[in-house]
Amino acid sequence: xxxxxxxxxxxxxxxxxxxxxxxxxxxxxxxxxxxxxxxxxxxxxxxxxxxxxxxxxxxxxxxxxxxxxxxxxxxxxxxxxxxxxxxxxxxxxxxxxxxxxxxxxxxxxxxxxxxxxxxxxxxxxxxxxxxxxxxxxxxxxxxxxxxxxxxxxxxxxxxxxxxxxxxxxxxxxxxxxxxxxxxxxxxxxxxxxxxxxxxxxxxxxxxxxxxxxxxxxxxxxxxxxxxxxxxxxxxxxxxxxxxxxxxxxxxxxxxxxxxxxxxxxxxxxxxxxxxxxxxxxxxxxxxxxxxxxxxxxxx
Numbered sequence: 001x002x003x004x005x006x007x008x009x010x011x012x013x014x015x016x017x018x019x020x021x022x023x024x025x026x027x028x029x030x031x032x033x034x035x036x037x038x039x040x041x042x043x044x045x046x047x048x049x050x051x052x053x054x055x056x057x058x059x060x061x062x063x064x065x066x067x068x069x070x071x072x073x074x075x076x077x078x079x080x081x082x083x084x085x086x087x088x089x090x091x092x093x094x095x096x097x098x099x100x101x102x103x104x105x106x107x108x109x110x111x112x113x114x115x116x117x118x119x120x121x122x123x124x125x126x127x128x129x130x131x132x133x134x135x136x137x138x139x140x141x142x143x144x145x146x147x148x149x150x151x152x153x154x155x156x157x158x159x160x161x162x163x164x165x166x167x168x169x170x171x172x173x174x175x176x177x178x179x180x181x182x183x184x185x186x187x188x189x190x191x192x193x194x195x196x197x198x199x200x201x202x203x204x205x206x207x208x209x210x211x212x213x214x215x216x217x218x219x220x221x222x223x224x225x226x227x228x229x230x231x232x233x234x235x236x237x238x239x240x241x242x243x244x245x246x247x248x249x250x251x252x253x254x255x256x257x258x259x260x261x262x263x264x265x266x267x268x269x270x271x272x273x274x275x276x277x278x279x280x281x282x283x284x285x286x287x288x289x290x291x292x293x294x295x296x297x298x299x
Contacts, residue, residue: 106135106137107132107135107136108134108165111125111166112167112169113125113170114170115170118153119171124148124169127147128148129147130144136165141160148169148171154171154172155173155190157169157170157171175196176189176190178207178229179202179203179209180216186199186202188203188206191222192223194217195216195217207229207240209245221245224245228263228266233277236255240253241255249262249264250264259284259285259287260285262288263289271292275292283299284299
């Protein structure tokens with residue numbers, strides 16, 4: 001026996017509850033969409049060719065999975081190249097060190113001397129202590145320079161390498177500026193009182209230093225006399241026969257003529273030289289320029 005109320009209640013119970021206000025047709029379409037989505041999910045799990053799910057599985061997670069599960073990338077060889085370059089550099093350094101220090105390729109074969117006029121080149125080379133066959137890289141130029149400068153006639157020296165097999169010694173010799181009577185001859189000294197040479201006769205171009213101090217080397221009197229001579233004009237210096245330096249009078253010059261010049265100390269040499277050159281034209285036999293502002297002349 002069918003009760004009408006039972007049929008009416010069965011309809012709403014079989015229908016899935018939908019959103020409020022949805023029509024029955026839209027509810028059916030939504031169910032169909034869900035059903036097809038379920039089929040799509042099943043397609044993703046299947047491995048059959050040509051299935052739409054297979055195309056969607058090639059996403060980032062799938063690519064990462066294939067990279068993790070596949071073979072690792074082949075090494076590019078960078079560590080091996082770095083190791084090879086390091087070994088090559090070590091070989092080059094070792095070869096260069098052997099060529100500089102251990103081989104006979106870069107050794108001293110020649111010693112070249114320049115700037116010498118009074119000292120023979122052989123004497124300078126021997127004084128340097130540089131032995132033939134010494135590797136140039138091991139040459140101690142500072143020590144060789146000091147040895148050469150011990151020669152009295154040498155004022156300064158410079159020792160340098162000239163690759164591949166030569167050492168150059170450039171010297172500056174001392175220049176005699178005064179002559180000092182010594183026994184039967186004369187000692188020629190420079191401005192520092194160093195004896196440069198010894199001669200039997202006094203050179204005409206060198207003034208005689210009278211009353212020489214002892215010792216000559218490093219003497220302030222010798223230095224003052226040399227400074228005065230260097231400040232004179234060439235025409236006046238050529239007339240100087242003798243120089244005397246005393247504590248009381250300072251420097252006194254004896255010129256051809258004869259003319260006696262009282263110079264005083266070595267200060268204001270330029271002004272004194274200018275005043276002296278002007279006063280010599282007067283024919284005076286005595287000139288005092290120790291104070292150039294009040295120069296005195298006499299006959």
